[in-house]
Amino acid sequence: MIQVRVGAFFLTCLLFLGLFAACAPTAVDHEQVSESDKIVIRFSHVVGEDTPKGQAARLFAKLMKERTNGKVEVQVFSNGSLYKDSEELNALAEGHVQMIAPALSKLSNLVPELGAFDLPYLYSDLDGYHRVFDGQIGQAIARKLEKHNMLLLAAWDSGFKQFTNNLRPIREPQDMAGLTMRIMPSAVLGQQFNLLQVRPIEMNFNDVYLALEQGKIQGQENTISNIYSKRFYKVQNYMTLSDHGYLGYLVVIDRTFWNRLPAGVQSVILETMREVTNWERTQAVKLEQAKLQEIYNCRCIQIERLTETQKAKWKQFYQPLYADMQQRLGQDFFRELNLTP
Numbered sequence: 368m369i370q371v372r373v374g375a376f377f378l379t380c381l382l383f384l385g386l387f388a389a390c391a392p393t394a395v396d397h398e399q400v401s402e403s404d405k406i407v408i409r410f411s412h413v414v415g416e417d418t419p420k421g422q423a424a425r426l427f428a429k430l431m432k433e434r435t436n437g438k439v440e441v442q443v444f445s446n447g448s449l450y451k452d453s454e455e456l457n458a459l460a461e462g463h464v465q466m467i468a469p470a471l472s473k474l475s476n477l478v479p480e481l482g483a484f485d486l487p488y489l490y491s492d493l494d495g496y497h498r499v500f501d502g503q504i505g506q507a508i509a510r511k512l513e514k515h516n517m518l519l520l521a522a523w524d525s526g527f528k529q530f531t532n533n534l535r536p537i538r539e540p541q542d543m544a545g546l547t548m549r550i551m552p553s554a555v556l557g558q559q560f561n562l563l564q565v566r567p568i569e570m571n572f573n574d575v576y577l578a579l580e581q582g583k584i585q586g587q588e589n590t591i592s593n594i595y596s597k598r599f600y601k602v603q604n605y606m607t608l609s610d611h612g613y614l615g616y617l618v619v620i621d622r623t624f625w626n627r628l629p630a631g632v633q634s635v636i637l638e639t640m641r642e643v644t645n646w647e648r649t650q651a652v653k654l655e656q657a658k659l660q661e662i663y664n665c666r667c668i669q670i671e672r673l674t675e676t677q678k679a680k681w682k683q684f685y686q687p688l689y690a691d692m693q694q695r696l697g698q699d700f701f702r703e704l705n706l707t708p
């Protein structure tokens with residue numbers, strides 16, 4: 368009896384489903400796209416989640432999923448968990464990842480013009496950098512990156528770099544002499560530290576904490592969100608808020624991969640990236656303030672802030688670097704860099 372009832376119920380359901388399927392428009396559940404329909408973008412970067420780049424990458428992934436109903440899945444790999452800074456470019460070229468967002472300094476070997484942004488005190492505020500990247504120079508840099516099979520999607524901020532070290536408070540350029548410090552791979556950064564009589568050591572970002580802790584290096588330069596998220600301040604005695612250099616990123620996607628994407632998906636990526644970039648730049652400023660407060664709160668590192676007069680002295684000290692850069696990159700490029708609002 369029970370069997371008959373269950374059978375009848377089952378039949379009714381089938382009939383209903385059959386009729387429904389015949390009359391109703393084909394139901395499309397975008398969240399359930401099959402694996403073969405899915406476009407996966409692997410986005411690798413080296414910083415923590417709680418940084419402007421880390422947060423923006425995740426926001427980009429979230430919005431892309433929502434806006435393509437799950438068709439595009441951006442998989443974000445933070446903290447260098449897939450590739451270290453020194454491996455990222457190769458990983459992109461070989462198709463192991465499709466998106467990266469390296470610091471400008473790390474691209475300066477490929478595009479020497481990017482070395483100009485390692486000049487200390489080039490612009491006094493972030494707007495100066497935004498104007499350049501969002502303008503003609505940005506386009507010229509994009510063309511140069513295309514030659515390396517990368518499409519430039521955006522320029523993101525981390526912020527201004529500060530010095531930390533273990534030996535002494537840094538107020539004047541002369542205070543740096545004799546230190547061994549980690550730098551990112553960049554000829555201009557190397558030159559800058561040589562000028563300061565510092566021994567610069569190029570090192571991957573995720574190796575810095577241990578090197579500081581073990582005393583292999585005595586200091587480093589980075590932005591507040593990186594100093595905070597990687598706990599550099601816990602293994603350093605002094606921090607100088609010098610705002611001496613810009614740490615920004617170029618978000619790039621592999622050109623071959625891009626060319627194969629449907630035009631609709633390309634538009635969603637561009638539109639979403641525009642929005643995320645606006646958000647990222649504002650968030651970078653907010654995070655810097657919040658994280659600096661946290662570092663103050665720990666009372667575990669002596670903090671000095673350079674005055675505008677002190678900064679002007681440092682800028683003056685760096686003039687040989689400016690002269691050298693002008694000679695290398697040409698008068699025209701240099702004039703464009705100094706565009707005033």
Ligand code: LMR
Pocket residue numbers: 413414452469470525551571572589593614
């Ligand atoms: C660094 O290597 O210090 C930074 O470029 C890390 C980053 O991506 O912010």
